[in-house]
Amino acid sequence: MKTSILILYQSMDETWNKIAALYQFQCTGCEDNCCKSLFFHHTHVEKAYLRHGFEQLGSDKKNEILSRAENYCQQTFIKNETGKSRKIMCPLNEKGRCLLYPYRPMICRLHGLPHEIRKPGCSPLTGKGCSAGRFGDKAYITFDRTPFYQDMARIEADYRQTSKKTCKMKETVAQMLLSP
Numbered sequence: 001m002k003t004s005i006l007i008l009y010q011s012m013d014e015t016w017n018k019i020a021a022l023y024q025f026q027c028t029g030c031e032d033n034c035c036k037s038l039f040f041h042h043t044h045v046e047k048a049y050l051r052h053g054f055e056q057l058g059s060d061k062k063n064e065i066l067s068r069a070e071n072y073c074q075q076t077f078i079k080n081e082t083g084k085s086r087k088i089m090c091p092l093n094e095k096g097r098c099l100l101y102p103y104r105p106m107i108c109r110l111h112g113l114p115h116e117i118r119k120p121g122c123s124p125l126t127g128k129g130c131s132a133g134r135f136g137d138k139a140y141i142t143f144d145r146t147p148f149y150q151d152m153a154r155i156e157a158d159y160r161q162t163s164k165k166t167c168k169m170k171e172t173v174a175q176m177l178l179s180p
């Protein structure tokens with residue numbers, strides 16, 4: 001599991017870096033920090049990998065993160081099962097740095113750049129990229145996320161079969177850290 005997801009993550013990072021360089025875009029942090037976005041993750045395999053990274057941390061750091069994760073969930077899911085974005089910082093972000101950067105999920109890796117996603121028989125879905133990149137002023141450079149999503153779906157299907165985790169998954173990073 002680890003090897004295949006590692007290869008996929010590496011490929012995402014390389015592609016993202018290559019396209020960001022073509023735009024001459026460097027993420028240096030911004031007011032509209034993407035680590036404050038309410039992202040839900042849908043793959044058990046990514047949760048297992050993130051938790052594997054979390055297990056490498058010392059117990060004090062783990063407790064600090066879990067306390068932030070509990071606070072995150074309390075604020076995000078108040079009387080609201082689906083959750084509402086309150087622009088709360090992800091519990092893994094400390095002083096602008098992701099404490100589990102090598103283990104971060106796919107959406108954290110692909111975020112920021114203008115992109116497209118293709119589904120058979122449908123027009124491509126497109127994303128504009130983050131405001132910090134001012135991509136509206138620049139010509140679009142093709143960034144098709146589809147092959148990454150397809151590879152992740154295959155890796156997830158294999159993982160579900162071997163781990164017997166078949167239930168639907170929709171969790172924030174905070175929830176992934178709090179539940180086994």
Ligand code: SF4
Nearest residue numbers: 035090092093098108
């Ligand atoms: S996992 Fe890391 S990169 Fe993703 S939102 Fe949290 S701090 Fe940011």
